[in-house]
Amino acid sequence: MDAAIQVEGVVKRFGPTRALDGLDLVAAEGRVLGLLGPNGAGKTTIVRVLATLLEPDEGRASVLGLDVVSQARAVRREIGLAGQFAAVDELLTGRENLRLFAGLFRMGGREARGRVDELLERFDLLDAADRPAKTYSGGMRRRLDLASSLLTSPRILFLDEPTTGLDPRSRNQIWAVVRELVEEGTTVLLTTQYLEEADHLAHRVAVVDQGRVIAEGTGDELKDQVGGAMVHVRLSDAGERDAAVVALGRLGCAGAQPGDVGTDLIVPAPHDGVGMVAEAAAALREAGVGVSDLGLRRPTLDDVFLELTGQKTDEPASPPEGEEEPEAAAGAPA
């Protein structure tokens, strides 16, 4: 069986910049694949290639086995696209927006009217349906945008940073809809800068940096690449830090991580489980170290990202040694 989405060695240049630099990707049908990366990593560019908006310079990409260049028209029948730049028509009302796109999707009059009402209700837009979209809040626009992309119940849905800039309530609404869609069998390719979002929604996560996938797996697999659990200790007194490190060292915890300061001490744990917390508590008590908080923490995707790219997720990426200049334009060809 063909993968729902298959990308092989895709290169896309914008002038001297390589927005995509040999990107490979496979998404299984009916699952959510999260593309995680900083601004300018190439996430939007690959979505635009897959949505037939941009032809790749090299490599090939297919959706449900259909080539995005030579079979673009067939691809367009299977996909929905929604994103950070909500493509709603501000001068039309919500209902008119959906009717327009339903017509352009070549749905018949009655079918279109029924589907439009259904989507307005599902996205909590019925009350605002006959107001121009320019009066909508950011969350409402994003919901209308998402509704517009779902008119034909596409098998593949591209969500380009669907919650960027949204308040938590609107974000949760979008997340809930995405989960419902996946239950109904839709394949979702989701790009995000938010590790939390990838953690919440995606079955698999591909970490993208500088136009390439640099790591791929389930959230847990990625976290395991960074290492196991960490013991997190908050000391009553920063002066007892060394004593605490020595005591935990006897349990097999390696030295403290760089960057630890003051009363917060984070060391890798030799094994998982509640027993570890008890052992650490006993060792610290024996050494006479005062502790105000003690816990075992799995690494977050933030840690993964830091480990893989040497970058915090919210900072612009700078190239590792031997690379060409940083790509600034990649995320924003629109």
Add this chain to the structure above:
Amino acid sequence: MNAPRALVGEDGLLAEAGWTLRDCALVTGRNLRHFVRQPQLLLFSTIQPVMFILLFSFVFGGAIGATLPPGVDYVDFLLPGIFIQSSAFRASQTAVGLAEDLQRGVVDRMRSMPMSRAAVLVGRTTADLVRSLFVVALMIAVGYLVGFRFTEGVLAAAGAVVVVLLFGFGLSWIFTLVGLVTDSAEAAQSAGFVAIFPLVFASSVFVPIETMPSWLEGFAGVSPVTAAVDSARALSLGGEVSDPLLLFLGWLAGLLAVFVPLSVWRYRRMS
């Protein structure tokens, strides 16, 4: 895509042509709604030509009227010119509207949909054509208030209006390409102004070209603007129709033959 396709049937070329027309009509309707929802823009696009009618007929009427053949009133001479001039100035609005759509992402959605590749462009130029019809009708009404009259009957008058609309339609395809290439409403507008202004003034819009220096008269004589104005003028007031009309139709066919395919090609290849 490359396999030969049947003419009839659900996936045949005729059905496809029907869908294409429907797509174009939907986008046209959407753009016309935009005009209605922004009455202030419609107002400004009608104030300017009305202002030109009043200013030119009252300010220059006395001076220029003296150079006209005896028996021709300047307001009669002027109006067909102003129709064409305002169409030319308005044509850059096509680029502005298109550039705005491109920036807002609506076109991205449409390009990701299985709809006609020409509908966004045809819908834009057709809606602009309908708006032109509205503006020209208003200008004729104002013209009648200041003494303008069609003298050649209803059919000829309708012909004059069709010439004006076709002229604007042809130009708006140039600006379709400009809008697709510049991708910015402001840039499109200034590009339009720089190109259109000299073309309009170096023509028979405001004055008979015989009053110009000979090198300029030569240029103005073959200009599509002059051809359009002379056609509309002859259909409004009488005079030699076929020569300017043929030149105008030649220009129109040429413009459309070049700029429609170029625009569609550019739209398909957009990134």
